[in-house]
Amino acid sequence: MSKNFYFLFLLSFLFSVPVHAVVFLADGNSQLEIDGNPPDGWVTAWWVDADNGEIDTAENHLSEMTWWIRFPGDTRESFLHDSMSLSGSTGNTATFTFNKRDLAGVLNYQLEGGPPASGQSKFIQSFTLTNIGKEASSFSLFQYNDLDVNFFADDDTARYLGPGTIEQTDGDGSTTIVFKALGVLPSAWEIAGAPDLLDQLDDNSLTTLNSSPTELSGDVEFALQWDIQLAPGESITLQTVHAVPVPPALWMFGSAFVMIFGLGKRQRSFHA
Numbered sequence: 001m002s003k004n005f006y007f008l009f010l011l012s013f014l015f016s017v018p019v020h021a022v023v024f025l026a027d028g029n030s031q032l033e034i035d036g037n038p039p040d041g042w043v044t045a046w047w048v049d050a051d052n053g054e055i056d057t058a059e060n061h062l063s064e065m066t067w068w069i070r071f072p073g074d075t076r077e078s079f080l081h082d083s084m085s086l087s088g089s090t091g092n093t094a095t096f097t098f099n100k101r102d103l104a105g106v107l108n109y110q111l112e113g114g115p116p117a118s119g120q121s122k123f124i125q126s127f128t129l130t131n132i133g134k135e136a137s138s139f140s141l142f143q144y145n146d147l148d149v150n151f152f153a154d155d156d157t158a159r160y161l162g163p164g165t166i167e168q169t170d171g172d173g174s175t176t177i178v179f180k181a182l183g184v185l186p187s188a189w190e191i192a193g194a195p196d197l198l199d200q201l202d203d204n205s206l207t208t209l210n211s212s213p214t215e216l217s218g219d220v221e222f223a224l225q226w227d228i229q230l231a232p233g234e235s236i237t238l239q240t241v242h243a244v245p246v247p248p249a250l251w252m253f254g255s256a257f258v259m260i261f262g263l264g265k266r267q268r269s270f271h272a
Ligand SMILES: [Ca+2]
Pocket: 049, 050, 051, 052, 053, 054, 055, 056, 059
């Protein structure tokens, strides 16, 4: 084996290293892992502490979340992160830039963890897309989500609640994740058993989501589709929010507590 061959071998190894390093965001009780290895990774974990103030492996709610795009004339969707690079990150935020054809994008991540052991958390993705070309630009953008609420995949139920809103609840009913699309509402959505939709996005044919079913149980996944047209120079910003809110029962208990406590105080001051 020649020296040159050895050098080329080393070089090929260097260039096979993924473009994006893994990015970890942390805030409060939460961590988010962003890992750019296609096609099975982008946001690859969302840990939320729900008990003891320590993040445990079994507190991961997310198997994977990926973005896909298709332009007119394409014969399949492509993994959007192949055209993305990290432009900066802080403790709980990260910014990526995207460029493909005449489309320039900025994708921002923000993680908002709750108090220790609360189980509450939120991560927000804000995506600004600008047509930097001289012609109108049309494209279909997809976001794929395989949430596994409370880590165990098979006992979840996903429900479509209305335009841009899907919730996914764990089998024991203790934890619900609410997904919301804001800014620009999706043109279509779909709920399925994992990994059907990922296979559809990653195969060699065109995918159009069919906006059904409104409820499904098992190892569920869901995807959103935005069909967008931009004039030259035009920009849009769409946002998606994944949140584990305060459970409704706890929220009511909290409000009742405040009411009783408030009344008690008022009565004491009345008698004084
Ligand atoms: Ca824990």
